[in-house]
Ligand SMILES: Nc1ncnc2c1ncn2[C@@H]1O[C@H](COP(=O)(O)OP(=O)(O)OP(=O)(O)O)[C@@H](O)[C@H]1O
């Protein structure tokens with residue numbers, strides 16, 4: 001019963017935070033310094049790990065596909081399989097998971113520590129709403145950076161698949177053939193769907209992590225607990241949302 | 251330290267009417283622990299009210315109610331004619347609080363900590379901000395610290411930055427939570443002088459929580475003593491010099507008795 005109540009409370013306060021932050025959208029041009037700072041933190045610092053992981057995910061996809069398809073003589077479709085899987089599913093989900101682990105946890109830790117050390121109280125007494133200067137720039141930055149990250153994830157993943165397809169002996173498909181297959185079954189809509197999914201996940205993860213951080217109560221020990229909770233809740237939300245958003249976009 | 255003859259407020263260009271604070275039957279419990287129990291007193295416009303009391307008696311909690319960060323369990327707090335918990339109160343009355351632990355923004359330099367309020371509310375140009383912030387830093391002998399981050403400051407410096415940040419806000423109501431703890435005697439005296447100056451020249455209504463007997467006796471208009479969540483004394487500093495209540499006397503002028511220390515009295 002208590003758990004259900006706290007889940008409902010979390011949902012309610014997250015919505016409230018979203019509405020609050022949205023009501024300050026007009027202040028965004030004045031907050032451009034904060035916005036760019038967050039873009040840097042969210043985009044630039046996550047980029048290397050996104051690139052590395054998507055490279056290997058693309059590679060392993062090609063490897064697995066090559067292994068299971070060699071018996072059917074369907075090797076020439078590896079490009080299509082890697083392309084579609086990366087763009088529609090693995091790219092967006094992987095970006096979202098990295099965002100939760102790398103950016104979401106950092107956001108929760110920072111906001112929770114501001115809350116615990118009364119910096120948030122200080123803002124409130126100065127009549128500077130935390131939703132305006134702490135939450136809004138982060139949400140805007142994540143919306144701006146996630147598509148970039150997702151596109152890079154797609155491209156690097158496709159490339160990783162191409163390398164495996166060419167150099168692994170039992171596959172041996174030339175890049176030209178690989179990319180022809182990739183293009184043949186993939187439509188612009190598939191990439192767009194992926195980007196929309198990534199955008200949804202990134203936004204929700206950031207919002208939830210902000211909310212959990214700002215609702216931290218107690219002492220420094222709670223900061224760690226808040227970070228753990230934020231990451232767990234984010235991961236669950238990504239996978240649950242993944243199903244529903246995919247369904248809606250079909 | 252500017253002399254009392256100076257008439258131009260370094261922080262406020264405009265006259266603002268002083269506000270009053272009325273605390274009526276304020277009670278607060280956390281779970282089943284009663285922290286404040288039917289506390290009633292008021293702070294007159296332009297008055298310095300010093301609230302004293304043993305550690306854990308609920309002083310910080312009381313200040314948080316005045317600034318609207320806590321919801322009362324019973325009773326109410328009025329600032330001017332507004333309810334302290336209402337959001338509009340912060341828009342109508344400029345209030346500032348110096349938190350016990352400073353509550354400085356750790357990601358900002360000292361200068362940006364002070365400038366944040368002015369910038370966010372668009373109260374001055376960058377030049378105007380530089381002047382106001384510089385003035386506040388100068389008053390608190392913090393000129394050298396402007397570009398430092400809070401983590402690079404000593405405890406006493408943090409406290410002074412917190413006070414400077416509150417001064418820059420040009421408040422009508424200023425709350426201090428132990429402004430002189432962690433400060434050396436000279437700096438404590440300076441802070442007491444600043445508190446008195448703001449009151450005398452600019453009629454800032456001031457509520458100070460402090461253990462500093464000198465501060466209370468020298469600058470307070472009235473003093474209250476909180477013990478176990480109840481107000482056990484309310485009077486002038488003169489009344490405080492010869493307290494009638496033995497609890498007040500024991501709190502303000504404790505004897506240090508090495509032959510019969512308190513921790514031993516507790517054991518028996
Ligand atoms: N958020 C809270 N939750 C539970 N208990 C609290 C909370 N805040 C304060 N208390 C309790 O209320 C009591 C009064 O705390 P408060 O901070 O007001 O003391 P104080 O008079 O300011 O003491 P000090 O002089 O040491 O600062 C303490 O016993 C404290 O444990």
Ligand SMILES: [Mg+2]
Pocket residue numbers: 309310311350427
């Ligand atoms: Mg206190």
